[in-house]
Amino acid sequence: MKQNWGKTVYYKQNHFVFKLAISILLVGFGFRLLFSQSSNVNPNVTDDNITITAPVVDKPIPSDLVESTNEFIQFQPKDDGSEKCNVFDGEWLPHSGGPAYTNNTCRWIESHQNCMGNGRPDTGYIYWKWSPKACELPRFDAKKFLEMMRDKSWxxxxxxxxRNHLQxxxxxxxxxxxxxxLYHDKDYKNRKWHFPSYNLTVSVMWSPFLAKADIFEDIDGVSSSEIQLHLDVLDxxxxxxxxxxxxxxFSSGKWFIKTAIYYENNSILGCHGCEGKNYTDLGFNFAYRKILKNLFDFIMNSNTKSTVIYRTSTPDHFENGSWSTGGSCDRTIPAKEGDFELSDLNRLLREIxxxxxxxxEEHASEKGMKLKLLDVTPLSLVRPDGHPGPYRHFYPFAKDKNAKVQYDCLHWCLPGPIDSWNDLLMNLVVNG
Structure with missing residues (x-):
């Protein structure tokens, strides 16, 4: 099954071209009809109230998306020109200015994302800027942001x-x-910082499912047992x-693909990918939807004055394999629209x-609460060049240019395309 966002853009473009063609034909036909009437028509008389409207043509639904839920189609992000600019609909353009920081000017980059420090030889991936099609998206203004966030907490x-985004x-x-x-736990997964001049605190909380989960993985991601995930208890x-x-x-998604046993009311409800177990395989999409519902119910019932933002899950760009089977990502420039499609797994996450x-969002608006969508999936999909690849390791080919190393085509280089997520984030906070 194909990825929906790429097709949405494709049909949006075809839909626009079709409407334009119809409009031109109708205008031409109208003028021909007017000038074919009697010579009594005054050519200097115009009527500004006369409009020629092309017929409305529904977007065709691709045959391979028939199984997709009507609910997903209903809630696709809309950009019909009647509302403010859709900053998530755009393209990557060359930007000679480069990034706002480097690995030498920021000490908060983890080694796995320090592509420059680990010897990545090309630098073209940092000279691009996300540009919405219908408006300008300013770069992240750190000074302005800090002034806005005096005495606040994030x-x-x-x-x-x-965590990659937070860095x-x-x-x-x-x-x-x-x-x-100010603080970090022993594994540096939960941390807290302070900007003294602005009294701004920033925290990162490691909660891959957003719900209570017992995880049995070592530092290399090797699991000794299935994850025990409680669908009805938030973390x-x-x-x-x-x-x-x-x-x-908040953001989540990727971890739901892992093998897990699902619990509700402390009793086993089913599982995902638990071959050999006598449990009903409910699928990860069942668990993700249920936990998201619980998350938003919790937020709605909290009476919080906080601004809550949910970031969509992001695609990986493994080619010729996966994380554990020799997949790679060696591209050095953004892809063209349509070159990459979301995997079935990532598409299902997005459909949820x-x-x-x-x-x-609708419920929050009714209650006077602030809940916003940060949809980074479209702009991330076409940046296969932005991952560490083999440069998650320190100079991986220094001793052997043909060395076989594990590629990281999931996380993002810092600096890199992920910095544009914060351009969008600031836009949401300032203009949302």
Missing amino acids: AFVGDSIT SFLCLLSQVEDAVE KTWTEQFHTWDYVL ELPEISKA
Whole structure:
């Protein structure tokens, strides 16, 4: 099954061209009809109230998406020109200015994402800027942002890609004032920083499922047992602190693909990918939808004045294999639209996220609460050049140019395309 976003753009473009052609034909026909009438028609008389409207043509639904839910189609992000600019609909354009920071000017980059420091030889991937089609998207203004966030608190809650995003956020802000770390746990997964001149605190909370989960993985991601995931209990790591934050960004998705046993009311409900077990395989999409519903119910019932942002899951760009089977990502420039399509797994995640977030946004609006969508999937899909690849390791080919090393085509180089997520984030906070 094909990825829906790429097709949405494709049919949107065809739909526009078709409407334009119809309009031109009708205008031409109208003029021909007018000038074919009697010579009594005054050529200098015009009627500004006369409009020629092309017939409305519905977007065709691709045959391979028939199985997709009507709910997903209903909640696709819309850009019909009647509302403000859709900053998530755009293209990557060359940008000679380069990034706002480097690995030498930011000390918060983890080694696995330090592509420059690990010897990546090309630098073209940092000279691109996301440009919406119908408006301008300013770059992240760290000074302005810090001034806006005086005496505020931020939290990023999610998985390692969330942490990746947080590091970009810190690097951008630290070009104005370097952050002071206040806390970290023994694995550096939960951390907290402070910007003293602005009394801004920023936290990152590692909660890959957003719900209670017993995980049995070592530092290399090797699991000794299935994940025990409680679908009806949110992770107290973040719920106990939620009321203290002014801004919270949630994101999840990737971990749901892993093998897991699902619990509800402390009883086994089913599983995902648990071959050989006598449990009903409910599928990861069942668990992701249920937890998102619980997340948004929790937010709606919290009476919080916080601004809550949900970031969509992001695609990987493994080619010729996967993370564990020799997949690679050696591209050095953005892909053309349509070159990459979301995998079936990522497409399913998106089909769950968009409807659930849209319904939650509507509910939040009714209650006077602030809930916003940060849809980074479209712009991330066409950046296969932005991953560490073999340069998650320090100079991987220094001793042997043909060395076989594991590629990281999931996380993002810092600096890199992920910095544009914060351009979009600031736009949401300032203009949303």
